[in-house]
Amino acid sequence: MARRGENIYKRKDGRWEGRYIKGRQESGKIYYGYIYGYKYSEVKQQLILMKYEKQTSSNKHLMQYDGKLLDWTKYWLETFVQPKVKDSTYASYKNKMDVHVLSKLGNIKLQKLKQSDIETLLNEMNETLKASSVRSILSVLKNCMSKAVALNLLTENPCTGIELPKAERKTVQALSVKDQNRLIKEINTNQKFFSIVLALQTGLRIGEICGLKWEDIDFENNTLGVNRTVLRIPVKDNGVRKTKIVEITPKSRNSSRRIPISGTLKEKLLELQKLSKSDYVISNKHRALEPRTVAYRFQVIRKKIGLEKFSFHSLRHTFATRCLEAGGNIATISSLLGHSSTKMTLDCYTNSFLSEERQLVEKLEFVH
Structure with missing residues (x-):
């Protein structure tokens, strides 16, 4: 099992395996690179270096975008969501982002948004919302960020690897x-x-x-x-x-x-x-x-x-x-x-x- 927030696993052969996003296929599908070692600390260090190198090299090819998360979300909703879904779905997406995400993170520059920002938001929501609601909100945010990655506004999705709360099974209340x-x-x-x-x-x-x-x-x-x-x-x-x-x-x-x-x-x-x-x-x-x-x-x-x-x-x-x-x-x-x-x-x-x-x-x- 991976340690919280990290893609590092203990293998059956005794080695540790670290996984990082290596790139994307033409279809947009992610493919991964792997690092192996007999010590957890070694793999973690190499993984940090690999992610840093990738971020540094990828930033050179990023499109320049000075907008905030608030600006990007508005554009994403109106351009990519609203024309393809029903009014009720669009309203649901917009409400989730406005109330739970943009009210807290909206003023952060899109290209400055970090995974730690998402994790802080997640911890706050966990205190007041049901697990199913938190998962639903993060799903919309992740889709929003995925489109930014696809358009080369971000190198990787900051929601990737976030550990979500386990949704509780609904109990049925039926009349006798x-x-x-x-x-x-x-x-x-x-x-x-x-x-x-x-x-x-x-x-x-x-x-x-x-x-x-x-x-x-x-x-x-x-x-x-x-x-x-x-x-x-x-x-x-x-x-x-x-x-x-x-x-x-x-x-x-x-x-x-x-x-x-x-x-x-x-x-x-x-x-x-x-x-x-x-x-x-x-x-x-x-x-x-x-x-x-x-x-x-x-x-x-x-x-x-x-x-x-x-x-x-x-x-x-x-x-x-x-x-x-x-x-x-x-x-x-x-x-x-x-x-x-x-x-x-x-x-x-x-x-x-x-x-x-x-x-x-x-x-x-x-x-x-």
Whole structure:
């Protein structure tokens, strides 16, 4: 195992191996050089000298750039990111850089930015943010720096070799059957909370529910299509931070899907359609209801019946858990949820297999 922050490893033959970036292929892919020795200190010293020599020689070929990290990031986002991604992705990248990176490192000259600066930032973020959030922020910064390397503004990416915190596996919060029945009893006669019914019976994400239109529902074949999502993203208006509602296509090919609906849900949808004056299933007069309002309505109900620890997203987990309990296989459930892979489904719902695992173990007979 390498010592923290260093690419120096102990080999099986007893020698130490040091690795450094030697250059890049025409495709931009990095290739490495290696240094070997029987003493860690020797390899470390040679590695320092090699990196220094490479930095010195490479600097002669760097393009002159006097801009700050703030200037380069703005150019990178507007030139290389915004034209290729959805508004929501661009807003997410920009927000991560503005709030967590540029507020601390933005005034440093791009070509003066050091790995130690990134490590200091990382340590600060580790104190206040979740590991998954830190990894996500550093991923955006690393992509930003990679483009600077590709354009010969930097000799190497200062994020390379940074040791990231280990992301904790998310624990699924799903309602028990008892709590689910309590929730349904509370909302069953009020169309205002129909978004909760949809989440429990289809596993749709909150933005997918808000984006659902009547044209997406095939009452003849008892299916509904997930064709768009509604979300609120941060924007700037004359320098003032604001947010706006946007409607976008699903985030991936798997997210765009068709879901079968039960006879009971079909009846409820037909009843709601008779009263609706909007193109959207969940609406505020003629417009789509925004996710924030849907989440607030659920918050009111969960507090009323003592389910404070659950979020609206828990309803999606509850749907998946009920599918598992009914004997559904992972591939089918993964498809219904719009996950990118069955591995993602397994990672999310490992804890939900406990009852099935218990039943399996109880069936085993051991010979003493």
